Amino acid sequence: xxxxxxxxxxxxxxxxxxxxxxxxxxxxxxxxxxxxxxxxxxxxxxxxxxxxxxxxxxxxxxxxxxxxxxxxxxxxxxxxxxxxxxxxxxxxxxxxxxxxxxxxxxxxxxxxxxx
Amino acid sequence: xxxxxxxxxxxxxxxxxxxxxxxxxxxxxxxxxxxxxxxxxxxxxxxxxxxxxxxxxxxxxxxxxxxxxxxxxxxxxxxxxxxxxxxxxxxxxxxxxxxxxxxxxxxxxxxxxxxx
Numbered sequence: 001x002x003x004x005x006x007x008x009x010x011x012x013x014x015x016x017x018x019x020x021x022x023x024x025x026x027x028x029x030x031x032x033x034x035x036x037x038x039x040x041x042x043x044x045x046x047x048x049x050x051x052x053x054x055x056x057x058x059x060x061x062x063x064x065x066x067x068x069x070x071x072x073x074x075x076x077x078x079x080x081x082x083x084x085x086x087x088x089x090x091x092x093x094x095x096x097x098x099x100x101x102x103x104x105x106x107x108x109x110x111x112x113x114x115x
Numbered sequence: 116x117x118x119x120x121x122x123x124x125x126x127x128x129x130x131x132x133x134x135x136x137x138x139x140x141x142x143x144x145x146x147x148x149x150x151x152x153x154x155x156x157x158x159x160x161x162x163x164x165x166x167x168x169x170x171x172x173x174x175x176x177x178x179x180x181x182x183x184x185x186x187x188x189x190x191x192x193x194x195x196x197x198x199x200x201x202x203x204x205x206x207x208x209x210x211x212x213x214x215x216x217x218x219x220x221x222x223x224x225x226x227x228x229x230x231x
Contacts, residue, residue, distance in 0.1 A: 042223050043206075045221070045222075048219060088157050092217070101146065101148075101218060102163055103158070104160070105157030106157050107155065108156075108157050
């Protein structure tokens with residue numbers, strides 16, 4: 001069974017601080033996606049990482065895919081109150097290295113950035 | 116707004132009643148997914164369609180659940196004889212997977228179901 005474990009589950013920080021969220025698995029994923037979800041809304045895609053070792057930047061957010069494609073991290077620099085939300089990582093379910101199409105999600109990291 | 120719409124946004128029902136949710140995907144997208152999200156959890160896959168064909172169903176989808184996509188456009192998810200454990204956010208996503216590349220799914224705002 002493919003599982004994604006996210007840590008920490010909750011994170012409360014002050015505006016201006018840096019933070020890192022982790023997404024780990026014992027399974028290899030063909031790609032990992034990071035979403036942000038506001039209360040009462042659907043997840044919104046932030047980034048997709050595909051290649052082992054890949055690093056992608058989105059303004060103050062830096063995403064990294066592990067060399068073995070089993071883990072990923074999201075680093076936020078100088079967090080702002082607008083970054084508050086639930087951050088979810090997701091990988092494409094697969095059998096024998098192929099993709100079944102549906103996504104497997106971690107439980108998410110609930111981030112609160114206080115002004 | 117991702118372009119995926121869901122209706123209704125909220126539904127409150129009594130245990131034992133039937134409910135039906137609708138999802139309208141992005142118009143050119145041929146894949147449509149249903150997920151369920153309970154409090155404190157990430158979304159869990161229920162089922163997906165490629166055009167009008169239902170290709171995959173999770174074991175979470177009990178026989179009280181049925182999904183359709185009759186013309187390969189909008190989809191409906193029906194829950195019969197609702198139970199309190201069905202209370203959750205039901206999310207729909209759509210995609211147009213490019214050949215040999217990653218399938219990017221765009222999510223709707225969800226339907227929040229509360230079963231009393």
